[in-house]
Amino acid sequence: MAERNHRGRPQRRPDQPPAAPGTATRRAALSLLDAALRKGLPLEAALDSAGRGxxxxxxxxxxLAIAAEVLRRLPDLDSLIDSATQRPLPDDAKARSVLRMALVQTLVLGTPPHAAISTALPLLEGGPRRLVHGVFGALMRREATLPELPTLPPAVVERWRKAWGNDVVTSAARLIAAPPPLDLCFPPERPPELEGISFAPGHLRLPRGQAVVGMTGFGEGQWWVQDFSASVPARLLGRGERRRAFDLCAAPGGKTMQLAAAGYEVTAVDASESRLARLRENLDRTGLRAEVVTADLLEWQPPEPADVILLDAPCSATGIFRRHPDVLHRVRPSAIQALAKGQAGMLRRAADWLTPGGTLVYSVCSLEPQEGEEVARAFLAERSDFRVAPPIGGELPEQLATSPDGFVRLLPGLFEDQGGADSFFIARFVRSGG
Structure with a gap:
């Protein structure tokens, strides 16, 4: 058994060689995988603790990249591992997770095999190093590869195939194969001096992998990073003309900045002070103005009603799986049900803060109809003073589909040849009167 230091961590024996450079990074990646798969935590939320050293x-x-790539390819990595072991390793065994990391580094990230295994074995103090080394070596000698089209988790495939059909499932598999490109948002009248492709006014797409902070216009506040799909809800509110807007569940702030840039007097509300800190930083950088309120939406009471309300409600986030692949492995049906119930409560409460004749946009970055369509239909059944206002010609790119109900549903496959887009549900309601 390995000795332990005063902090309870495994301590290297005098006869053991020192760990290879980069082992600490792999140890952090292993902690991230444990946080996502065993504890059900988002990768980014676990990074501060996992990466403390x-x-x-x-x-x-x-x-973060190693852990995310493992989660993009988890079923296929496990199939490779199982093909090289006489008895399957338990799903939560450290040896399995270490093998997943070594394989994904070699087969996806381009790490030489000797470097991948030399940083993997030190993670198994007192564990089955010989087994891991043997399985990895056998797969390398076999020249094992991963399928071009990743395999999605079976439970996810079942849900999405039932809701959207096989084509959407196949598109989702293609999307998760690689991290997304970089989307910028900016006031349409002040485009940045950068080259890219655009889907709509105020949007620019660039190849991924660029250092955002050093790019032209970042320090001057000319733009902010925001996936195109995430920009669609605010686009459905049009120009502000100094009207009052509430951005509810506002952090990290992309939609707040859109509304401020469109000329609204914005009040941005969110329960998370730490997430609002990022919103305030972006407002300072871009020179845009908004009142920022830290409050629980179910307890906050506005001093006066708003002309427009944007509720981008907390959800399962399964629609942003290509950016956060952990959602496919940690979100359970029970969580989806609870989140949908919470969205309905928020929507019900926010509706009372809207002036007669005002517009309310409800959105979620989810691929689950239980969170989007079902919540919106139940709201309309409860509130006879609200009606759906479908997008009209020219408001959104023609590639964006509107359902027979008048809702906007962005599915995998949208803009796929240009790098894809996150998946969203968006409903625009108008209150009678005014």
């Missing part, structure tokens, strides 16, 4: 931002970024 990493002083360089690039090491933290690599740990």
């Amino acid at each position: 990493l002083s360089r931002p690039e090491d933290r970024a690599l740990a």
Whole structure:
């Protein structure tokens, strides 16, 4: 058994060679996988704890990238591992997770096999190093590869195939194969001096992998990072003309900045002070103005009603799986049901804060109809003073589909040849009167 230091961590024996450079980064990645798969935590929420011993931002970024790539390819990595073992390793065995990481580094991230295994074995103090080394070596000698089209978790495939059909499931598998490109949002009248492709006014798409902070216009506040799909809800509210807007569940703030740039007097409300800190930083950087309120939406009471309300409600986030692949492995049907119930309560409460004749946009970055369509239909059944206002010609790109109900549903496959887009549900309601 390995000796332990005063903090309870495994301590290297005098006869053991020192760990290879980069082992600490892999240890952080292993902690991230444990947080997502065993504890059900989002990767980014677990990064501060898992990466506590990493002083360089690039090491933290690599740990996050390794864990995310494992989660993109988890079923296929496990199939490879199982093909090289006489008895299947338990799903939660450390040896399995270490093998997943070594394989994904070699087969996806381009790490040489000797470097991948030399940083993997030290993670198994007192564990089955010989087994892991043997399985990895056998797969390398076999010249094992991963399928071009990743395999999605079976439970996810079942849900999405039932809701959207096989084509959407196939598109989702293609999307998750790689991290997304970089989307910028900005006031349409002040485009940045950058080259890219655009889907709509105020949007620009660039290839991924660029350092955002050093890009032209970032320091001057000319733009902010926001996936195109996430920009659609605010687009359905049009120009502000100094009207009052509530951005509810506002952090990290992309929609707040859209509304402020469109000329609204914005009140941004969110329960998370830490997430609002990022919103305030972006407002300072871009020179845009908004009143920022830290409050629980179910307890907050506005001093006066608003002309427009944007409720981008907390949800399962399964629609942003290509950006956060952990959602496919940690979100359970019970959580989806609870989140849908919470959205209905928020929507019900927010509706009373809207002036007669005002517009309310409800959105979720979810691929689950239980969270989007079902919540919206139940709201309309309860509130006879609200009606759906479908997008009209020219408001949104023609590729965006409107359902027979008048809702907007962004599915995997949208803009796929240009790098894809996150999946969203969006409903625009108008209150009678005014």
